[in-house]
Amino acid sequence: MNSSKSIQERIVLDRFRQSFRDFPSGRIIKSESPDFLIRISPKKSIGIELTSLSKATYTINSTSAGSFLQDLTSSLIKKEEKLAIYQKNRANEYWLVIYADSIEVKGLESENLLSGLNLNSGFDRIFLFELFNGIVWKFPHSRE
Numbered sequence: 001m002n003s004s005k006s007i008q009e010r011i012v013l014d015r016f017r018q019s020f021r022d023f024p025s026g027r028i029i030k031s032e033s034p035d036f037l038i039r040i041s042p043k044k045s046i047g048i049e050l051t052s053l054s055k056a057t058y059t060i061n062s063t064s065a066g067s068f069l070q071d072l073t074s075s076l077i078k079k080e081e082k083l084a085i086y087q088k089n090r091a092n093e094y095w096l097v098i099y100a101d102s103i104e105v106k107g108l109e110s111e112n113l114l115s116g117l118n119l120n121s122g123f124d125r126i127f128l129f130e131l132f133n134g135i136v137w138k139f140p141h142s143r144e
Contacts, residue, residue: 009036016099019134048096050097052099056102073119076119094123099130101132
């Protein structure tokens with residue numbers, strides 16, 4: 001694996017861990033598919049796959065929201081197709097973190113950014129993560 005990509009993934013994971021208050025405690029193990037395993041106990045682990053959106057920055061308003069959601073859905077579908085490969089690690093849960101450097105929401109309720117998405121996913125939890133401000137949005141379907 002490309003070491004710069006590996007370093008970037010670790011930076012994203014560490015930033016996500018700092019920003020998401022419910023991030024589980026455990027040993028972080030670099031993996032390939034998924035990108036990381038969080039070993040919580042000998043019998044419990046979470047697989048975390050990271051993927052970036054097609055653009056690094058987004059300014060989302062009422063006219064650009066559809067394009068943004070299309071990019072988001074496209075990223076999800078690509079990772080959904082690989083979920084069976086990730087599941088070979090036999091983790092208890094699989095999380096997908098879709099990220100961009102900057103996501104600025106204008107004229108829309110930021111909390112409702114993902115509410116219009118009705119996804120049927122095999123991932124247990126899906127997050128949208130904005131690196132610059134450390135904002136984490138949970139997808140509506142995510143299981144608690």
